[in-house]
Amino acid sequence: MRAYRRAARSAWLWPEEAADLLAQDRQLTELHGVGPFMAKQISRWIEKPPKLGTIPPERRDFMALADARKILQAKPEWSQKLRGDLQMHTHYSDGSGSVREMAEAADARGYEYIAITDHSKGLKIAGGIDEKRLAKQTAEIAKTNMSILRKGGKVTVLSSIEMNLNPRGEGDMDPRALAKLDLVLGSFHSVLRVKHDQTARYLAALRNRDIQILGHPRGRIYNYRLGLSADWPRVFAAARKIDKALEVDCYPDRQDLNVALLKIARQEGCRISLGTDAHHPWQLEFIELGLAAALKAKISPDRIVNFMSILQLKAWVGKLRRAR
Ligand SMILES: [Zn+2]
Numbered sequence: 001m002r003a004y005r006r007a008a009r010s011a012w013l014w015p016e017e018a019a020d021l022l023a024q025d026r027q028l029t030e031l032h033g034v035g036p037f038m039a040k041q042i043s044r045w046i047e048k049p050p051k052l053g054t055i056p057p058e059r060r061d062f063m064a065l066a067d068a069r070k071i072l073q074a075k076p077e078w079s080q081k082l083r084g085d086l087q088m089h090t091h092y093s094d095g096s097g098s099v100r101e102m103a104e105a106a107d108a109r110g111y112e113y114i115a116i117t118d119h120s121k122g123l124k125i126a127g128g129i130d131e132k133r134l135a136k137q138t139a140e141i142a143k144t145n146m147s148i149l150r151k152g153g154k155v156t157v158l159s160s161i162e163m164n165l166n167p168r169g170e171g172d173m174d175p176r177a178l179a180k181l182d183l184v185l186g187s188f189h190s191v192l193r194v195k196h197d198q199t200a201r202y203l204a205a206l207r208n209r210d211i212q213i214l215g216h217p218r219g220r221i222y223n224y225r226l227g228l229s230a231d232w233p234r235v236f237a238a239a240r241k242i243d244k245a246l247e248v249d250c251y252p253d254r255q256d257l258n259v260a261l262l263k264i265a266r267q268e269g270c271r272i273s274l275g276t277d278a279h280h281p282w283q284l285e286f287i288e289l290g291l292a293a294a295l296k297a298k299i300s301p302d303r304i305v306n307f308m309s310i311l312q313l314k315a316w317v318g319k320l321r322r323a324r
Helices: 002-011 018-023 036-047 065-073 076-080 099-108 131-148 175-179 199-205 234-244 261-269 281-296 310-323
Strands: 111-115 156-159 162-166 185-188 245-249 271-275
Touching: 002 036, 018 036, 065 076, 065 281, 076 131, 076 271, 076 281, 099 111, 099 131, 099 281, 131 156, 131 175, 156 310, 162 175, 234 245, 234 261, 245 281, 261 281, 271 281
Parallel strands: 111 156, 162 185, 245 271
Antiparallel strands: none
């Protein structure tokens, strides 16, 4: 069991497909997390793939980094449009890096901006922060931006938050504190296993005056939770009408929105935001999973929030705030 779990966790990030290695007569044990026992199992699966129907629904429609890279290599100009990453955590909540470490990792990737989105106070289990800690972080971000600028760095850190939303779409933070941020994400973290239609919940969240982006909309997690269901065309159409964005959380075991829902979002024309949900600086590379999903779903580049310049991004947030 442990060998299976270890290999399954590593498989997201294998730089090459196991099948490609076999085709080149190479050993599967080259892959991280694969010993001789797992190598034999994987070869068997590749020879005789399991039928789709036998794969549990909570494991379907995910891609690995190797898949994403193949998709992105076919159209390099797509990835070049990316200006930044709009969801990540620091040690203020449940991340392991500092604001500065996240900024340095983003600068190394050539980003124009990142948004720091730690959890809000209602999510105690993830060390959510209150208004006071948020203000402290915003001050630290301002200092970090100054010091990056002095050292010739290009990236700007945006102060933001992943505000916890209850199932009625209400947040848990003082709107005056939120209005001081560059950007606000709202996400559901509770009552995620209900089976009946949740359209009303999504419409309420989109109407929430304090948020611009709805984070990891379905709340699915690989092999653990299928996530919520809704009348998706209606949800995306509502987002389009009030010009708010839904997110692709690019964390490997989330990939939420996934390609199937992104295709519906493309038809309805709503904005899409990409966020890695990184909890360590190195995890910024997860952005490729979201970039590839958006490309595969043929989302128009002008609908992707992260393809905007920092000025356009701020203008969009300002417009939404004035409209409420
Ligand atoms: Zn979250």
